[in-house]
Amino acid sequence: MASSTETPANPASGSAASAGAPTGRVRGVSGNMVTVAFDGRVRMNEVAFVALQTAEGVNARLKAEVIRIRNGECDMQVFEDTRDIRVGTPVEFTGEMLSIELGPGLLSMTYDGLGNPLDQLAVQCGYFLQRGVYLPTLDRSKRWAFSPVARIGQRLQAGNAIGTVPEAVFQHRIMVPFGLVGTAKLIEIAPPGDYTVDHVVAKLEMPDGEVRPVTMVQSWPVKRPISCYKERLLPTAPLTTRTRIVDAFFPVAEGGTACVPGPFGSGKTVFQQSVSRFAEADIVIVAACGERAGEVVETLREFPELIDPRTGRPLMERTIIICNTSSMPVAAREASVYTAVTLAEYYRQMGLRALLLADSTSRWAQALREMSGRLEEIPGEEAFPAYLGSLIAAFYERAGLVRVEDPNLGQARGSVTTIGTVSPAGGNFEEPVTQSTLAVVGCFLGLTYARSYAKRFPAISPTDSWSKYIERMRPALEKNYFAGWVDAIKRMQGIYLAGQRVGDQMKVVGEDDLSLPDFVRYLGSEFLDAVFMQQNAFSEVDASPSNARTALLLQLTMAVIDQDFGFRSKDQARETFTELTAAFRDWNLAAEGTDDYATLLTKIQSRLGSGGGRGRAAFATA
Amino acid sequence: MRKVYTRIDQIVGPVVTLRADGVRYGELARIRLQDGNSTYAQVIKLRGEEVSLQVFAGSKGVSTGDEVEFLGRQVQLAFSPDNLLGRTFSGVGEPIDGRPALQGATDIDIGGPSFNPARRIIPHRMIQTGIPMIDMFNSLVKSQKLPIFSVAGEPYNELLARIALQAEADVIILGGMGLKYDDYLFFRAQLAPSKERTILFVHTAADPVVECMMVPDMALAAAERYATAGKDVLVLLTDMTAFADAMKEVAVAMEQIPANRGYPGDLYSQLASRYEKAVDIEGSGSITLLAVTTMPGDDVTHPVPDNTGYITEGQFYLKGGVIDPFGSLSRLKQLVNGKTRDDHAPLMNAMIRLYDAARKVRQQQSMGFSVSAFDQRLLGYASEFEQRMMDLNVNLNLTQQLDLGWEILANHFTEAQTTMPGKLLVKYWPKRAQAA
Ligand SMILES: Nc1ncnc2c1ncn2[C@@H]1O[C@H](COP(=O)(O)OP(=O)(O)OP(=O)(O)O)[C@@H](O)[C@H]1O
């Protein structure tokens, strides 16, 4: 933690510079970067407003962030279109770092990269965004039912709960501001009641006697991790995504990180959307970073209607959308991933499992590249800044499983799991963003053009992808599926690879020159791909199989592959596998408890020897 | 009284630099050349007293002693909803059709802010173009943005002209960038029949490069006006690679560090801010965008098509004079093709599956393998499919397209061989007895 107390900006206030804060004047403009001459004290990542008057006489105050200080001038990235700024335009510094408001009321909201609520902006400005308009992140009029948790006289630290309010299905903790250094004594606390976020619910006395009022809202500088937890823990449990190939072969850990690179059209967004619906998380933060606005709209319009089977509540209630799409200001895109991860950390601090889905981190990296170019820094590979790798590493490092300890609420585990897509130029993974990301993540889900062209969705490569978590999660995985699961998966992986090698060989020598056993090996590998690795994201049933169903499917699939069918010809083998593939795929689409489900399962099991029976037994006990 | 500057310090490519004060970022300036002509320029960088301008007409003939006057406003388009239709403008919005300046026009900003994502709706309305490879196989949806990936030499402008004539839209805005003069004349002649709903913004290969960069913004600013007034607008751009190359030229003149094969690092954002103007406005009009993107060296990983693919909602590939059914994809088609006719999606899938099978047979045949009787059927089917559906000259409405699809299937296959669902076969399989 920093040694000084934070004084984060209150983005809501957009207030004039506080007394004594320096003022400056614009000295130069290049794209979305302005250079400002200033007197007094200016700090890195400080927020300032460029106070502009347009040619038509309209006043606008454009938010900007200090990103370099040099020779008595500072360079700032402006979060808006910079047209009409002049040399000499006044700049008001705030002394506060780029921050986001934290408090109850974030869930089910849609914000731009800086935390402005897009719905409210639409109410105020209409169809189009308007520069210089900033609104509070949190609703000021809504009342929350506060229940005190801490007691008068208690000594509290940053992140300790003062009280809770119900938000969606959670008890949202109102916490001692994260920037508080040391210990403070609780000298006042509000009785149970309905309050707005600005209501002072407690007062803290600092060791030096200073009294600090605490409301339900606090600001936090987005580029600084929230780290008021007791300790970080090694992730040992999976975060189930309900995408089979991921959960079985390349599982993501709760509190871990994964990246999803792939060329355009390979299915990154469809995968992320599926995960945002079905993943086993308490809070899902969708960061639409520099991608299409249209893709966010599906989430926006559908999530309020979709019921989360785990809670019986609309999916939207566990979701926050950070939406800084490709035509919105580039500097705000850079900020958006930090805003998103800060929100995830905030809910982690309450002992919840937060999942951050960032699509696409390449657009964030490109925003960094644009700014680096304007700063005329010495470029690295493909003109990305030399520090790209360390920024990517720092971003993914903010994920993690932690133990939080509260004097009144006890211990809890919270997590931030981050899954980011990468959009490599030309679909080539040898580019800086993919490479820097691969160096730091725990799980690599590589999408290939070949698989998406062949409509083998999800197009996650079974050969190139990897997960570093699988061994560490062995006990948890075996509990979720069945004893021996991890070894079974590894064996299937071997069978898949061996079969694909036969397939490659076949492309060269033709089918006729293959031996029958080799040919069957190839068919088995293709079968595993078709019925287990591939999954129909647009089928209600197949899109989110239960663990038990995935376990049963794997056992049935193994039973087919292991079975000695006694084939006498390749045609016979092909026919059998074609028929089984169709039956399995139909079964994957049949909802549990339906007649189709039972009929198809019986049909499948009738084709199998003892293996099918074993599958049924496992399912019964699961 | 505006101040006039008479000393230009630096001229590099289309960019000139001089000392001036009080100038706004993005402001428009007029440069009066020695020969008495004027040209416009836009502020692209301010540094102390130093002002850099990109000169729309290029810096050819600009001298250090030319007069520069700042106009105190941004680049704008003179807009008038009624008087724009049927007209042709240059990349900077000046009439080039020999007719007088617009009457009753108001100046509107170009390159305006983004549509609020929270105000967007899920696209749901199909646009018929009369072209089977689009309507039936990769339906175009109102508010969709799609590139036409193409190598030089393919009939992409013919395709655009056809779409301009046939597509369901209230207003068609064509933006030409780097057009050969012949192509310009071609468009003018072709689009004459639907003149009253068409507007042209044209930059030809002979025109100054900076004007090329303005074409999409001009076209889209006009489109936004019509769309917010309830009109369904179809914007056709050709060729976005020329647009990107123009940006590259200016970036080089500004000594920007290139990111990829000489293109500036903000290529993605620049392209996206244009493509994202496509929108369907609830209770009002829409903007749909089709943009030809030529692929240098037939390489889809070239920065321009590559960045485009990451922005658009699918792509059409124009190959060998036809829209390739395999590489092409409308990512939004499933939002509309379930609501047209119950056989639409299944028929589309069956026809593509069989055509794919025929393609494999052709390969085997070319390698000298023998073909079976069923293979012969596939081959016959493929050539009829190519002639009667893939040919770009075919112009049918969707119902006719679907009926034709069944007819072609029935000419070559038995009902069972199509593996179509039984109830569709009962409903749609052509009755041979009647046909005979
Ligand atoms: N799981 C899937 N099942 C079926 N179709 C899919 C699946 N995933 C992707 N697709 C198809 O591929 C298209 C593109 O997918 P998606 O938008 O996810 O690609 P992307 O990798 O995000 O591309 P971009 O980089 O351009 O954003 C979809 O519109 C859909 O047609």
Ligand SMILES: [Mg+2]
């Ligand atoms: Mg995507």
